Amino acid sequence: MKNIATNNLPTERRMRVQLFSSFLAVLSVLVFSIGTAKAAGGWTWQFDLASSDKNTPFQMITSLYISAENERFYVVEAGGNSLHSYQFDGEFLNTFSPEGALAQPFDMARQGTSGELWVIEKGRNSLTRIDLQAQKIVPEELHAEGRLVYPERLILDEDRVYVLDRLSGNVITYDHDLKVLHVLESPAAGGGFVDFVVKDNEIWALDARMARVHTFNADGGSGRALSLAGYDFSFPVALEVGPSGFIYILDKHQGSVAVFDGSGEFKYNFFEKGHDKNSLYLPEDIVFDPLGRLCVVDGGNGRVGVFSR
Amino acid sequence: MKIIKFAVLAACLLFGYHTEVFAAGSCFQCHSRQGFTKKFVHEPATREQCRECHNPHVSKHKGLLADEKTALCYGCHQELKETLKAAKVTHNPFAGGECLVCHDPHSSTKKGLIRESETGSVCFDCHEELATQFKYRHQPFASGNCQVCHDPHVAERIQLLVDDPDRLCVSCHRADIEAAHKKFSYKVKEEGCLTCHNPHGSDSASLVRKVLHAPYQDDCGTCHNNGRIAGVEKCLECHDQIGEKLSSIHGHLTSKGGNGCINCHSPHASDFDNMLRNRQSQVCRKCHSDTWDVYIDKPYKHPDAEVCSNCHAPHGSNYPVMLKDDGNATCSSCHETQGTFTHPVGAGVVDKRNGQIMTCVTCHYPHGTIFEANLKLSGSMELCVECHKNY
Known part of the structure; x- marks a missing residue:
């Protein structure tokens, strides 16, 4: 149709129209290519949660806690012994860094009703409760099966505390008085978990060495064992279960995320190792926020990248 | 025609x-x-x-x-x-x-x-360190039949072992195990053979390794209690300086259950420094084979790249990738003049791509790469224009 229309125009004007059309075509190709370059596996960078002080970049951020109740992101900066809060639109709110009060915080959660912060402190090997209003900090060693626990990851819900023990590779569930309820072990000989999530009362735990995800019910009963097939991992460190039930595995050394369906079959992977906005460098954790955005704790780049689809 | x-x-x-x-x-x-x-x-x-x-x-x-x-x-x-x-x-x-x-x-x-080969086995032509004249030698090793335990082409396991080491030992020695260990007060299991024995040879009878762990010499009950192996806490009773390291941001506990220390260290006997179970490079490689694979065949490798503990703190660290210090201090502990005449690094020098402070590892991948000086990309231009885009 366009050719027929231009054929009726005077030569000079037709040339101008053709030139303009070519320009538009080139422009649209450029815009499209830029757009696709920004997207990684369909995920587009939205904003970063980064240090509020450009002169003092984050040092070793290790986790992100998302509070749906008060719509806050909390970034845990282990190297800076501090916690940082942000609004859901990425605007910086506050830094909690009392002099000498925190020793290498690694992961955290917020108690819904009391607003208490529960923090895993590597430096004290403790689960530390912080009552901000009373300005009270209470570190506590954890034990299970007669042994000292080395807490690594933490999830808190209304009546349970879930802790990943770095030493044993077990997920331990406690009540809020820190009485052990269940010890969830990897069924594989020589296996151990490196990360876990709780979705709809089901616990999903990643056994990195065996490249498997195991599920457990709320009573500690063993559920499914999914072998993550079709992808060659280097150093998987974290998992997340997406809104549609897909499993997202973060590979620290590859700087990528591999996605598997509910049966453990590999679907696709995205991100690559690097430093620009769509790359990851020694990432530590991934989390979906309540708006369906994928948040990546990108330790080596000192930021939490927030991506949407 | x-x-x-x-x-x-x-x-x-x-x-x-x-x-x-x-x-x-x-x-x-x-x-x-x-x-x-x-x-x-x-x-x-x-x-x-x-x-x-x-x-x-x-x-x-x-x-x-x-x-x-x-x-x-x-x-x-x-x-x-x-x-x-x-x-x-x-x-x-x-x-x-x-x-x-x-x-x-x-x-x-x-x-x-x-x-x-004049050395008795073609293997020893390259693996000279193995040709040590032990007083006692494992029969396959002595006769140069290395392929009894190692596959000379490919394997699923590091050091080209054809099977799990314990299964390999037991496949020949099952009948000997009980009699050979009758002096012990408990039944020795068919596992962990290499925590006591050198599979090639030794100057001690029964191919027992050179250095014995003190409790192993004195009383097995120090660490074994009713068949249960003591936890990390027991090790830390003597090796208390390690406890602090394990409580670092990246403590090197291995999420494998049981006693994490014995993943790397032999609790019984060893031929290696710090009672390691194997040569350091092989101990690390057992879990970190992806790192090994990335650099081992690269033309530009860091000298002594296989001595991981030159740069990494093996028990734990508060620095990225378990470095002994930050990305500059670790390197400059050997490369003393680094940063004084080259591209500026350190406080106040920011990587434009991510706002992080520039260190040596911003541009170099210390293990090894295909580029001169272990650069991450070609130093002729490709690497520089990552940041200096206007050039």
């Missing part, structure tokens, strides 16, 4: 006949048959088909080989090529197509055309 066709056919027949005659006998008119008379002869050589590997007229390959040597071997031994593709761990000469490092292509007194 018919005359031309006839002439061509006749020429082909004559030339073919001539080359057949040449292959069958004329090589040995000049070349001695001596290298082809040993017990095991390469199959083409038994048929005197030298042409299958050599071009009798010209070649761009040494020895008038008919093709590049890897392609030549794989031309017949295709199954090995397929094995290599799927291999997890490969023997360096095999991966590099250097078949003749181990094999004699003509004939050998050893099965598999294994090359003969």
Whole structure:
């Protein structure tokens, strides 16, 4: 149709129209290519949660806690012994860094009703409760099966505390008085978990060495064992279960995320190792926020990248 | 036309006949048959088909080989090529197509055309450190039958072991285990053999390793209690300086259950520094094979890259990737002048891509890369324009 229309125009004007059309075509190709370059596996960078002080970049951020109740992101900066809060639109709110009060915080959660912060402190090997209003900090060693626990990851819900023990590779569930309820072990000989999530009362735990995800019910009963097939991992460190039930595995050394369906079959992977906005460098954790955005704790780049689809 | 066709056919027949005659006998008119008379002869050589590997007229390959040597071997031994593709761990000469490092292509007194060696085993020609004259030697090792435990081409396990080490030991020694350990007050399980024994040799009887862990000498009950192995806390009672390291941001506890210390250290006996279970590089590689694979075949490697503890704190660290110090201090502990005359690094020098402070590892991948000075990208331009885009 366009050719027929231009054929009726005077030569000079037709040339101008053709030139303009070519320009538009080139422009649209450029815009499209830029757009696709920004997207990684369909995920587009939205904003970063980064240090509020450009002169003092984050040092070793290790986790992100998302509070749906008060719509806050909390970034845990282990190297800076501090916690940082942000609004859901990425605007910086506050830094909690009392002099000498925190020793290498690694992961955290917020108690819904009391607003208490529960923090895993590597430096004290403790689960530390912080009552901000009373300005009270209470570190506590954890034990299970007669042994000292080395807490690594933490999830808190209304009546349970879930802790990943770095030493044993077990997920331990406690009540809020820190009485052990269940010890969830990897069924594989020589296996151990490196990360876990709780979705709809089901616990999903990643056994990195065996490249498997195991599920457990709320009573500690063993559920499914999914072998993550079709992808060659280097150093998987974290998992997340997406809104549609897909499993997202973060590979620290590859700087990528591999996605598997509910049966453990590999679907696709995205991100690559690097430093620009769509790359990851020694990432530590991934989390979906309540708006369906994928948040990546990108330790080596000192930021939490927030991506949407 | 018919005359031309006839002439061509006749020429082909004559030339073919001539080359057949040449292959069958004329090589040995000049070349001695001596290298082809040993017990095991390469199959083409038994048929005197030298042409299958050599071009009798010209070649761009040494020895008038008919093709590049890897392609030549794989031309017949295709199954090995397929094995290599799927291999997890490969023997360096095999991966590099250097078949003749181990094999004699003509004939050998050893099965598999294994090359003969003055050291007693072709393996010791490269693995010189293993040729140590132990007072007591493991029989397969002493006789140079390394392939009893190691696959010379590919394996699923590091050090090319053909099976799990315990299963390997038990496959020959099951009947001996109970009698050999009767002095112990508890039943020794069929596992952890290498925590006491050196599979190659030792100056101690029963191939027990050189250095014994003090509690192992004194009282097994120090660490074993009613069949239960003591936890990390027991180790830390003596090695208390390690506890602080384990409580670092990246404590090196291994999420494997049981006692994390004994993943790397032998609780019984060792031939290596710090009671490690193996050479340090192999201990680390057991879990971090992806790191090993990234650098091991690179042309530019860090000297002593296999001594991981030169740069990394093996028990725990508050720095990225368990470095001993930050990305500058770790490097400058050896490279003293670094940062004083090169690209600025350190506080106040920011990587534009991510706002992080620039360190040596911003531009270098210390283990090894394909670029000079272990740069991450080509130093001629590619690396620089990552940040300096206007240049």
